[in-house]
Ligand SMILES: CC(C)(COP(=O)(O)OP(=O)(O)OC[C@H]1O[C@@H](n2cnc3c(N)ncnc32)[C@H](O)[C@@H]1O)[C@@H](O)C(=O)NCCC(=O)NCCS
């Protein structure tokens with residue numbers, strides 16, 4: 001009898017360790033993926049003045065304890081207000097730790113939100129679930145009110161109101177449609193068609209960018225920037241994706257265009273990291 005709780009504690013701890021490691025690694029894989037339009041990657045800082053690849057990697061590693069705590073506290077729990085408040089508190093502490101690690105630069109706020117909810121959801125489902133079920137569970141959590149959240153006004157929130165578009169909150173509350181319906185299917189289609197892993201990941205990023213209302217892009221370059229992003233990404237896929245020469249040429253054009261507009265699809269990058277996380281986890285479980 002006394003062994004039982006101990007054993008289950010060990011199981012929760014092992015799962016939390018694995019999920020935290022994978023979530024941080026997904027952020028590092030996203031940051032290193034090259035060439036991404038407008039974003040920090042192996043070539044440099046993209047459209048950003050204050051971000052570098054070294055800083056993104058440092059930030060990703062600084063978040064591992066946050067993901068670990070989220071998984072441990074969410075293990076086998078239902079989506080209720082108590083868990084929503086706890087997850088919100090851990091997420092805000094994670095943001096503070098990220099800001100401390102980067103000397104006040106916002107490297108991963110959107111990513112903490114998306115990946116944090118998904119890490120919690122996998123743990124709530126005991127580590128054994130499809131990507132679909134994980135996204136639905138994360139949505140249930142994201143849809144609950146967090147009364148302890150400070151009423152701060154962010155650039156992302158301003159963009160959703162000004163342009164009347166869904167943002168990071170809504171993407172999660174709708175169970176991450178850009179991951180489930182666009183990025184994961186594209187990743188698998190491109191792999192099956194013989195693309196390299198890198199090309200398949202870039203194609204998945206393009207799939208997200210064809211339709212996301214990325215508040216990062218909207219805040220930096222308005223509706224023109226968003227339109228350039230969506231149309232440019234569609235052109236890459238229409239040309240056969242990043243495994244083809246015309247696709248890579250369209251990608252280079254999109255990169256130049258986004259840099260000239262100071263546009264960076266940070267929201268799409270976050271969702272690509274979340275896609276890579278789910279792809280890895282669900283390979284392990286299903
Ligand atoms: C909901 C969040 C993102 C704050 O929203 P806000 O509108 O203030 O976001 P902010 O502009 O600071 O950042 C939004 C970021 O999301 C990403 N993003 C932009 N557009 C989108 C989009 N359409 N879909 C998904 N992500 C997007 C970008 O990286 C952007 O930088 C989140 O930080 C939050 O509420 N955190 C509180 C802690 C919490 O509850 N955490 C729970 C999970 S850990």
Ligand SMILES: Nc1ncnc2c1ncn2[C@@H]1O[C@H](COP(=O)(O)OP(=O)(O)OP(=O)(O)O)[C@@H](O)[C@H]1O
Pocket residue numbers: 030031038039040041046048050051056105106107108109110111155216220264265266267269270
């Ligand atoms: N590889 C990447 N390159 C750039 N941004 C990324 C990358 N991956 C994720 N992001 C996301 O982009 C966001 C950064 O965007 P941005 O710099 O516009 O935010 P900000 O700090 O609110 O704005 P600003 O820098 O204009 O003051 C981060 O929150 C992060 O989630």
